[in-house]
Amino acid sequence: MKDMKAYFSKQNKALLSELVRTDFKLRYQGSVLGYAWSLLKPLLMFAILYVVFVKFLRFGADIPHYPIYLLLGIVLWNFFAEMTGQSLGSIVGRGDLIRKIKIPRWIIVVSASISALINLALNLIVVGVFLFLNGVDITWNAAFLPLNLLQIYALGLGISFFLSAAFVKYRDVSNIWDVVLQAGFYATPIIYPITMITNETFQKILLLNPMTQAIQDARHNIVTQDTITTWSTFNDWKAFLPVIFILVVCVAGGVYFKRRSKTFAEDL
Amino acid sequence: MNEDIAVKVEHVSKSFKLPHEKSGSIKGILLGWRKKRRGYENQHVLRDISFEIKKGEFFGIVGRNGSGKSTLLKLISQIYSPDSGSITVNGKLTPFIELGVGFNPELSGRDNVYLNGALLGFGREEMNDMYDEIVEFAELERFMDQKLKNYSSGMQVRLAFSIAIRANTDILVLDEVLAVGDEAFQQKCYDYFAKVKKEGKTIILVTHDMGSVQRFCKRALLLEGGKIVKIGSSPSISTMYSNLFLEERNQALKNENRKRLDQSPINTESDARLTNVRLLQDRKEREVIKAKENFTIELRFNLQSTIDKAVVGINLVDGNGNIMLATSTREHSPTVKLFRGENRISFSIDNIYTDSTYSINAAVTDESRAGMLLYQAQDIHRFEIKGIKYAKHSLTHPRVQVELGHES
Numbered sequence: 260m261k262d263m264k265a266y267f268s269k270q271n272k273a274l275l276s277e278l279v280r281t282d283f284k285l286r287y288q289g290s291v292l293g294y295a296w297s298l299l300k301p302l303l304m305f306a307i308l309y310v311v312f313v314k315f316l317r318f319g320a321d322i323p324h325y326p327i328y329l330l331l332g333i334v335l336w337n338f339f340a341e342m343t344g345q346s347l348g349s350i351v352g353r354g355d356l357i358r359k360i361k362i363p364r365w366i367i368v369v370s371a372s373i374s375a376l377i378n379l380a381l382n383l384i385v386v387g388v389f390l391f392l393n394g395v396d397i398t399w400n401a402a403f404l405p406l407n408l409l410q411i412y413a414l415g416l417g418i419s420f421f422l423s424a425a426f427v428k429y430r431d432v433s434n435i436w437d438v439v440l441q442a443g444f445y446a447t448p449i450i451y452p453i454t455m456i457t458n459e460t461f462q463k464i465l466l467l468n469p470m471t472q473a474i475q476d477a478r479h480n481i482v483t484q485d486t487i488t489t490w491s492t493f494n495d496w497k498a499f500l501p502v503i504f505i506l507v508v509c510v511a512g513g514v515y516f517k518r519r520s521k522t523f524a525e526d527l
Numbered sequence: 528m529n530e531d532i533a534v535k536v537e538h539v540s541k542s543f544k545l546p547h548e549k550s551g552s553i554k555g556i557l558l559g560w561r562k563k564r565r566g567y568e569n570q571h572v573l574r575d576i577s578f579e580i581k582k583g584e585f586f587g588i589v590g591r592n593g594s595g596k597s598t599l600l601k602l603i604s605q606i607y608s609p610d611s612g613s614i615t616v617n618g619k620l621t622p623f624i625e626l627g628v629g630f631n632p633e634l635s636g637r638d639n640v641y642l643n644g645a646l647l648g649f650g651r652e653e654m655n656d657m658y659d660e661i662v663e664f665a666e667l668e669r670f671m672d673q674k675l676k677n678y679s680s681g682m683q684v685r686l687a688f689s690i691a692i693r694a695n696t697d698i699l700v701l702d703e704v705l706a707v708g709d710e711a712f713q714q715k716c717y718d719y720f721a722k723v724k725k726e727g728k729t730i731i732l733v734t735h736d737m738g739s740v741q742r743f744c745k746r747a748l749l750l751e752g753g754k755i756v757k758i759g760s761s762p763s764i765s766t767m768y769s770n771l772f773l774e775e776r777n778q779a780l781k782n783e784n785r786k787r788l789d790q791s792p793i794n795t796e797s798d799a800r801l802t803n804v805r806l807l808q809d810r811k812e813r814e815v816i817k818a819k820e821n822f823t824i825e826l827r828f829n830l831q832s833t834i835d836k837a838v839v840g841i842n843l844v845d846g847n848g849n850i851m852l853a854t855s856t857r858e859h860s861p862t863v864k865l866f867r868g869e870n871r872i873s874f875s876i877d878n879i880y881t882d883s884t885y886s887i888n889a890a891v892t893d894e895s896r897a898g899m900l901l902y903q904a905q906d907i908h909r910f911e912i913k914g915i916k917y918a919k920h921s922l923t924h925p926r927v928q929v930e931l932g933h934e935s
Contacts, residue, residue, distance in 0.1 A: 270648040273645045273651060274645045276645075277646075278645070280641075281631065281638070281642055285633055288633050357606075359625050359628045360622060361604055361606055522607075525543060
């Protein structure tokens with residue numbers, strides 16, 4: 260219990276907020292549009308995917324509000340990709356601090372994840388505006404959205420801890436993770452609706468992907484109830500597999516990070 | 528733990544794995560694993576270190592480069608963790624391994640102050656309260672909204688120092704912080720040390736500047752090759768530290784001199800050969816000798832035939848090329864007889880010389896053949912004189928008797 264208290268000490272909070280502030284200030288250093296890029300980037304991405312997949316390839320014609328459905332998926336996936344991508348190099352990037360002063364190492368990873376979280380918040384505002392413009396009915400289900408976000412954050416944090424610690428020793432990790440993210444982007448129904456996977460076994464496997472589960476749930480909760488979710492597909496314990504997976508990743512990532520963090524200063 | 532103790536280090540050892548080649552990739556690991564060879568070497572940096580620092584003590588850790596003092600400092604600061612042994616710290620410890628850790632050149636001076644403050648454990652409100660004082664102390668009022676990259680290095684150090692001294696801590700760990708900055712800045716550092724010392728805080732200073740050790744530290748620890756040589760009063764440690772260098776220099780000179788002897792020329796006509804040069808003081812062979820105490824230069828020549836009337840001469844040349852002494856066996860008799868085989872010639876010399884490196888030239892002439900050179904060589908041996916205590920060196924430092932009288 261004393262340990263838990265130490266994690267949230269006044270000093271740690273101050274340090275965390277200063278690191279996040281610094282990240283945020285430095286992110287768009289020297290760019291003309293500055294923070295606007297946080298909104299512009301996902302919007303432009305969305306525009307491209309929208310033109311290609313919705314207008315040309317006619318994906319998701321049977322899903323109401325498919326453009327928003329698509330946008331939400333992209334925003335959530337980007338959050339996950341950005342968070343893990345930024346955290347991956349965070350320990351190495353802050354090597355000067357780690358080698359010269361004693362600060363809790365985990366704060367560095369968490370600060371990188373919070374930067375991504377801030378970006379997500381900005382993006383969700385855009386999603387909100389689109390929801391309003393499209394006249395989507397917001398139901399009480401929207402109250403569950405934070406839970407879906409928490410899931411993605413937890414998964415991302417677990418992976419971030421693992422990646423950032425591994426990256427200190429093995430610089431291959433960043434290349435591997437780039438590939439894994441690319442694969443993950445297609446292994447998650449983001450640009451295509453899951454109904455396009457006609458093979459029922461594949462569809463079920465896809466729904467066990469924790470990112471699929473979280474994104475489909477989020478879509479179900481704020482865009483349209485007409486969404487296949489993990490919960491609607493599995494009626495037994497298997498429905499909990501994604502959540503269990505997230506918990507395992509979180510614990511394993513944390514344990515690995517804690518063990519490796521003892522030698523960060525000398526390995527860097 | 529005893530309440531009087533600030534830092535307790537018990538049987539601490541630390542080693543680093545030094546990779547032979549950069550094996551920081553998975554390929555390297557796989558290859559290394561298949562060939563079953565270790566891709567690294569264990570370098571023992573510290574072995575079985577134990578000591579205690581009392582509360583309120585100004586403690587020095589000294590040693591040469593590579594002696595392990597910075598590693599020890601990082602262990603005490605809990606940046607590294609020891610392989611074995613334990614380190615107990617009683618109170619809040621703040622390390623200053625470098626000033627301005629975490630300073631970001633792209634941020635303004637103001638932002639950097641807050642960031643640096645947070646790294647020292649200050650919250651935003653606390654920093655707000657201190658901010659004006661920090662800026663004023665650093666004398667940078669006009670520059671705070673500029674990016675740090677536009678600061679001069681002196682300005683950066685001043686800013687960093689102004690924040691650092693706010694650190695509210697019980698134990699302060701300093702690593703060569705004094706090495707940066709101009710004299711005015713160093714004076715500020717000294718004033719700060721004096722203040723902190725008065726407040727009864729514990730300070731650990733890691734340095735190889737014996738001046739600051741003698742000036743501030745009461746006790747010090749001498750590290751050499753990862754082991755404690757001695758813990759003691761700072762004057763005694765400081766003497767030991769200089770002796771460490773002396774021994775090393777002595778050895779280095781000895782090795783050089785061996786090479787010089789091997790390379791010394793052989794006169795093809797006479798086949799006179801220099802076989803040995805020794806420098807003696809207090810009957811001990813030394814290459815670094817004490818000032819103002821007499822010494823002996825001993826030469827050995829090997830000759831193929833007996834020379835009835837020979838003269839052996841030497842010169843001493845100082846580091847600037849001045850001939851400080853030219854002497855020969857004429858001081859003994861006009862000529863000397865040298866025999867077939869090995870001959871020993873010793874010159875006992877009044878040491879009136881100053882601190883420098885000296886080089887010896889030697890020559891042997893045959894006076895019965897109109898002073899023909901049997902042997903001549905320059906720089907056959909080098910030695911050093913150490914121990915003149917004056918700030919300004921004259922070419923010579925003969926013994927001087929001083930008498931005082933008073934007449935009214």
